[in-house]
Amino acid sequence: MKKILKTILPMAILLLVTANCKQEEPFDGYTVTGTVKGLNTGWVKLTEAANRNKVIVLDSTEIVNGTFEFKGKVEAPDMVNLVIENKSAWFFLENSDINIAIDWSTVKPEDWQFTPIVSGSKSNDEFERLEAESQAIFKKPKYAPLDSIQVAYAKAKKNNDPKLLEEAEALQKKLSPLSEERRAEYTKAKYNHAKNNPSSPVAVYFLGYQYTEGRMSKGQLKEFYNLFQGDAKKTAFYRNHITKVYKDVFENLGEGNKAPDFTLDTVDGKALSLADVKGKYRLIDFWASWCIPCRESFPHLKELRKKYGTxxxxxxxxxxxxxENKWRKAIDEDQISWIQVYDDAGMGDEKRAPYGPVAKLYGVPHLPTTFLIDENQTILLRNATKEELDAKLIELLGY
Structure with a gap:
């Protein structure tokens, strides 16, 4: 009997230890532990990144005695927004133990962002390292002369002196090759990292808004859209920004597609639809009073309108x-005679309101954005250069 007990007892202990080990298997998801100095209570939300159309809440939790915690699991690392009292910060969420420290006492009421200290996320560390390296390009000694441009413009503005403004413009023109060299070096760093790390979620965000129609050729837009793979394509930025830009340019609102109809009020307050506008070929021109390139394009548009007639x-x-008041003032100042309608975002007299509903409908990436369409509202050119527009009109009209 004693011999049997001696055999059974170790086995029972072994089974008990094994059972406890199974219960204590390590959690393979993420635990985000946060401290908020200066804010004892409230709510924290995790929201999807790079979504300008709507806020998608991934999770929310309460701040208790200045601390909060999120627990879950993600399929792949991705950037998320951390939102407290309608102010936000970003960090990379991955399956690890992540600590976030926030000093709320430094956040001002007018701030819309705050800067947390994040530790425990390798993806976050990598992104911050890459950003620091790319920003260091702007601090290279060989680019130091470019700082004088901003100083010159500030001096001209302060003194309201046309001569100083001319000098600032001349300095900017003189240093433009150096400025272009710096821009090219910065862009190359982002492009190369994406090409060397096509599966990396971090690489998608490091490329960031370099992936826009104004900064990439159409060939590059195709190249980088098709470059990313694996976890990189699972990111919110790839879904919400890169895919949208690609589809707008090549599928939804690209050359050969139909320009959607719209109705907006003219300067005189009369409703006007795109379909009502006569003309064999029509140029839709999205612009704003504060947009210098927009207003610099007007003299050439006047020439084209004079050449071809309405x-x-x-x-x-x-x-x-x-x-709206600044838009109307610019029309008067620049003596614009063609059709003008206002895409009201409902923000009153704010200098830079968000895009209005029609700009959003057309997926406007930047200002100016133009679409040359025919009588059937088929898009013939999208964001054409001055030279491309001239050549196309000569091709279409024969002179």
């Missing part, structure tokens, strides 16, 4: 992301 070539200017 039956062959009409322009529909759409004021967007602008205060």
């Amino acid at each position: 039956d062959n070539f009409e322009i529909i200017g759409i004021g967007t992301a602008d205060a």
Whole structure:
């Protein structure tokens, strides 16, 4: 009997230890532990990154005695927004133990962002390292002369001196090759990292808004859209930004697609639809009073309209992301004679309101954005250069 007990007892202990080990298997998801100095109570939300159309809440939790915790699991590392009292910060969420320290006493009421200290996320560490390295390009000694441009413009503005403004413009022109060299070096760092790390979620965000129509050629837009794979394609930025830009340019609102109809009020307050505008070829021009390139394009548009007449070539200017009073003032100052409608974002007289509903409908990436369409509202050119627009009109109209 004693011999049997001696055999059974160790086995029972072994089974008990094994059972306890199974219960204590390590958690393979993420635990985000946060401290908020200066804010004892409230709510914290995790929201999806890079989504400008709507806020998608991934999780929320309460702040208790200045601390909060999130627990869950992600399929792949991704950037998320941390939102407290309508102010936000970002960090990379991955399956690890992540600590976030926030000093709320340094956050001002007018701030819309705050800066947390994040530890425990390798993806976050990598992104911050890459950003620091790319920003260091701007601090290289060989680019130091470029700082004088901003100083010159500030001096001209302070003194309201046209001569000083001319000097600032001349300095900017003189140093433009150096400025272009710096921009090229910065861009190359982002492009190369993406090409060398096509599966990395971090690489998607490091490339960031370099992936826009204004900064990439159409060939590059195709290249980088098709470059990313694996976890990189699972990121919110790839879904919400990169995919949208690609589809807008090549599928939804690219050359050969139909320009969607819209109705907006003219300067005189009359409703006007795109379909109502006559003209064999029409140029839709999204612009704002504060947009210097927009207003610099007007003299050439006047020349084209004079050359071809309104039956062959009409322009529909759409004021967007602008205060209505400033939009109207710019029309008077620049003596614009073609059709003008206002894309109201409902923000009153704010200088830079968000894009209005029609700009959003057209997926406007930047200002100016233009679409040359025919009588059937088929898009013939999207964001054409001055030279491309001239050549296309000569091709279409024969002179």
